[in-house]
Amino acid sequence: MDRRQALLSTFAGAAALSIAGRAVAAEAHAAQKGAGPNREVLESALHCARDGEVCLAHCLESFSAGDTMLAECARSVAQLVPACTALAQLAALKSPRLAEFAKAVVLICKDCEAQCRKHADHHDFCKDCADSCLACIKACESLN
Secondary structure (H helix, E strand, C coil): CCCCCCCCHHHHHHHHHHHHHHHHHHHHHHCCHCCCHHHHHHHHHHHHHHHHHHHHHHHHHHHHCCCCCCEEEEEEEEHHHEEEEHHHHHHCCCCCCHHHHHHHHHHHHHHHHHHCCCCCCCHHHHHHHHHHHHHHHHHCCCCC
């Protein structure tokens, strides 16, 4: 398997996870009104996951055109989407472990923001994802 096939295979799996993540995000969004003090975390996590999905789709389009410049960005976004989706669900459920989980999500958001920021001047999708990561970091840090 050559590098391009490996990348496409990896990110096809990430896209499948991303589709499954939308269902969880929709469930969390439905519970949003009852999120109470976790509302900011819930909203920022949903927004971050949504922008991450759009960014990942853009990366996959680039790969299909033979451009692998966004590979590291896509790797970080592929981790971001399920992490933020789970964060949103935990916030909606008012999980007692939300703050602990949010600490891990902050690290994932920081990694993703750094990768996306590299491409923000050329790709609006990356800029939007990076900005959403920063908002999610801020919301998560407010839990402490």
